[in-house]
Amino acid sequence: MSKIKSYFAHLSTASKVVTILIPALMLVFEIEGLLVFEFDMLAFMMAVILLADILTDYFCFGGIYSKDGKVQNFYKISPKGKDVYMNVFLVHGIKRILLYFGFPLISTSLVFLLGKQEISLALNGMTMAGYLLGTIGTAFGGYAYSLIGSLISRKWDMVMVSFAIAVWGTSFMMIFNLIKMWSPIHVKVIILGVLIVISVAGTLFAMWYNRKKLEDSYYDEKSFKRNQSGV
Amino acid sequence: MKIFQNSDIPIYQQIAEQLKSDILAGKFKQGDYLPSIRGLAKELKISVITTMKAYELLEEEGLVTAVQGKGFYVNAQDSQMLKEQHMRKVEDALTEAIQAAEIAQMSDKELIGTLETLISMKNAQV
Amino acid sequence: MVTENAITINNLTKSFKGFKLEIPHLEIPKGFATALIGENGAGKTTLLNILAGVRLDYKGQISCMGENFANGADNAKVKEKIGYTGPGNYYLPHWTVNQVEELTGLLFDDFNKDRFRQICMELAIFPDGNFAGKKKVKELSDGTKMKLMLAGMLARDTDLLIMDEPASPLDPVMREKLCDTIRGYIDSGAGEKSVFFSTHNVSDMEYVTDYAIIMEHGQVVEAGFVEDLKEKYILVKGDKEMEQAARPYLYSVSSNSYGFEGICLAENMNALAGMNLSTERPSLFQISVAVMKANSRIMMNKR
Numbered sequence: 001m002s003k004i005k006s007y008f009a010h011l012s013t014a015s016k017v018v019t020i021l022i023p024a025l026m027l028v029f030e031i032e033g034l035l036v037f038e039f040d041m042l043a044f045m046m047a048v049i050l051l052a053d054i055l056t057d058y059f060c061f062g063g064i065y066s067k068d069g070k071v072q073n074f075y076k077i078s079p080k081g082k083d084v085y086m087n088v089f090l091v092h093g094i095k096r097i098l099l100y101f102g103f104p105l106i107s108t109s110l111v112f113l114l115g116k117q118e119i120s121l122a123l124n125g126m127t128m129a130g131y132l133l134g135t136i137g138t139a140f141g142g143y144a145y146s147l148i149g150s151l152i153s154r155k156w157d158m159v160m161v162s163f164a165i166a167v168w169g170t171s172f173m174m175i176f177n178l179i180k181m182w183s184p185i186h187v188k189v190i191i192l193g194v195l196i197v198i199s200v201a202g203t204l205f206a207m208w209y210n211r212k213k214l215e216d217s218y219y220d221e222k223s224f225k226r227n228q229s230g231v
Numbered sequence: 232m233k234i235f236q237n238s239d240i241p242i243y244q245q246i247a248e249q250l251k252s253d254i255l256a257g258k259f260k261q262g263d264y265l266p267s268i269r270g271l272a273k274e275l276k277i278s279v280i281t282t283m284k285a286y287e288l289l290e291e292e293g294l295v296t297a298v299q300g301k302g303f304y305v306n307a308q309d310s311q312m313l314k315e316q317h318m319r320k321v322e323d324a325l326t327e328a329i330q331a332a333e334i335a336q337m338s339d340k341e342l343i344g345t346l347e348t349l350i351s352m353k354n355a356q357v
Numbered sequence: 358m359v360t361e362n363a364i365t366i367n368n369l370t371k372s373f374k375g376f377k378l379e380i381p382h383l384e385i386p387k388g389f390a391t392a393l394i395g396e397n398g399a400g401k402t403t404l405l406n407i408l409a410g411v412r413l414d415y416k417g418q419i420s421c422m423g424e425n426f427a428n429g430a431d432n433a434k435v436k437e438k439i440g441y442t443g444p445g446n447y448y449l450p451h452w453t454v455n456q457v458e459e460l461t462g463l464l465f466d467d468f469n470k471d472r473f474r475q476i477c478m479e480l481a482i483f484p485d486g487n488f489a490g491k492k493k494v495k496e497l498s499d500g501t502k503m504k505l506m507l508a509g510m511l512a513r514d515t516d517l518l519i520m521d522e523p524a525s526p527l528d529p530v531m532r533e534k535l536c537d538t539i540r541g542y543i544d545s546g547a548g549e550k551s552v553f554f555s556t557h558n559v560s561d562m563e564y565v566t567d568y569a570i571i572m573e574h575g576q577v578v579e580a581g582f583v584e585d586l587k588e589k590y591i592l593v594k595g596d597k598e599m600e601q602a603a604r605p606y607l608y609s610v611s612s613n614s615y616g617f618e619g620i621c622l623a624e625n626m627n628a629l630a631g632m633n634l635s636t637e638r639p640s641l642f643q644i645s646v647a648v649m650k651a652n653s654r655i656m657m658n659k660r
Contacts (some may be wrong), residue, residue, distance in 0.1 A: 009459040062451050074447040076411050078464035157450050166570040218413040269544040281566035284584045
């Protein structure tokens with residue numbers, strides 16, 4: 001509980017609202033889409049979630065990897081700073097996994113619960129296996145993009161960089177959606193395999209990198225320049 | 232208390248002098264504690280070490296006594312002793328003046344005349 | 358004078374490329390404000406970072422507020438007693454003041470929210486006098502960012518403040534306020550609370566400095582209570598004719614076409630007897646400059 005509290009303290013009020021509201025809102029839209037428009041909008045929903053997630057990431061960790069960042073010092077002078085720092089990343093990571101895998105799971109369960117699977121299957125004559133592969137692929141695709149996107153965007157403390165990465169993310173999801181619909185099943189399997197590898201490797205890398213960034217800040221920079229003010 | 236930061240007289244001496252005259256004037260009674268070193272430093276906007284040095288000066292002169300952890304309290308002032316102490320100071324200063332007058336080849340008369348002039352100037356100021 | 362130490366350092370070394378911090382022994386007295394003075398690159402930030410636990414790549418033994426740590430061990434206990442502000446802002450720019458308040462509370466059990474708000478007011482962080490929690494760190498000026506760090510640090514219950522260049526980004530009025538704050542902190546501890554700060558603004562901080570440590574090229578070249586230093590060194594002024602004769606005994610000399618002035622060790626004053634010179638008690642600034650210049654010269658000759 002205290003870990004979640006630490007995480008939320010790192011979010012601005014707007015980011016807190018977005019974190020809770022967007023997935024809930026998207027679920028409502030998804031149900032509405034299924035019932036009213038007879039259309040499965042999972043990919044669109046995931047695109048919006050990706051957009052919201054990367055922007056929230058900025059308001060939590062923007063610039064935390066930047067070269068002249070001193071923020072690690074703020075944690076390092078606290079008796080429990082190291083734990084808080086790592087816990088915040090941990091909660092953020094878990095939230096991400098829940099978001100990118102939980103949402104498609106709930107959404108697809110709803111499709112079946114409401115008996116609307118025919119809508120998706122009718123589209124381009126998809127098979128059940130193809131449909132499920134596509135859905136799992138969407139989850140891994142969104143997750144992998146958000147991992148890599150945030151690793152890049154945290155290098156700068158510029159909202160525009162995060163915004164650009166977020167917008168590209170939505171385009172990525174749209175293109176991904178087209179590939180998902182029209183690619184034959186063996187291509188889907190290959191893409192999914194690649195995405196799983198990227199996701200797992202990315203998660204491990206992010207965990208390692210967060211700790212490394214903190215540990216490194218206790219020691220010398222590799223290329224030390226004497227005349228820098230940080231002597 | 233007035234502190235002149237740009238004066239030739241070191242600040243700790245200024246403080247010591249003023250506390251001394253306060254003690255002699257009876258503003259601090261026997262057994263009274265002087266303001267705490269760090270409190271006075273804060274009030275006067277000067278460093279702790281400066282007030283500390285002023286208090287040590289007063290202690291050396293026997294006006295106050297330091298108590299570990301409690302501060303400095305004012306001693307019983309022996310007025311006769313104080314007077315003698317001051318007289319000794321006057322003698323010292325005048326001896327120095329006489330020596331300087333010898334170097335300047337002033338006559339005794341001129342020296343006494345200078346002293347009288349200075350006294351009348353001081354009285355005129357007051 | 359018998360004093361306890363807030364910090365005792367033994368055999369401290371830390372090597373960078375082309376730079377070595379080397380302090381065989383150093384004591385920082387308890388109950389006083391100690392200034393760390395030195396040129397850029399003298400090793401001030403490195404020393405303060407080691408003491409605050411922000412750097413761990415050093416060798417040596419440190420005893421700080423009764424806690425011992427050595428050779429880069431991280432000591433969480435001592436951090437409960439230390440408040441620290443860095444030379445640069447250590448909050449993320451997009452954090453709001455409310456977030457800074459909440460996060461500081463999360464990181465430090467002794468953080469007092471009400472006191473934080475009160476100090477924010479005292480330090481005039483918000484121009485209109487109302488606590489504006491939604492204000493973002495990046496919207497604040499460098500001086501105000503420093504004030505916000507100071508507020509976060511002072512709202513805790515600490516025994517030692519370590520501040521790296523706190524005066525630099527502040528305007529003259531705020532520097533005065535900083536001095537008052539330091540004196541108030543020391544007074545509140547009745548001899549138990551100490552302050553250790555680095556500064557380039559020696560003149561502005563002179564009347565809050567009890568003990569001075571002067572560093573040069575990674576070494577401590579002078580350390581002592583300011584009142585003692587002012588007796589150890591004497592400011593000498595003289596006419597032009599005297600300059601050549603006096604020069605060998607002076608620490609640092611600045612001269613113009615009419616005369617010269619320099620700092621002389623009190624013990625060398627005998628050598629200057631007979632010359633028509635006038636003497637003065639030097640300011641801490643004058644002592645610092647003289648000691649730094651003299652040591653730069655010695656170092657240069659060694660190379």
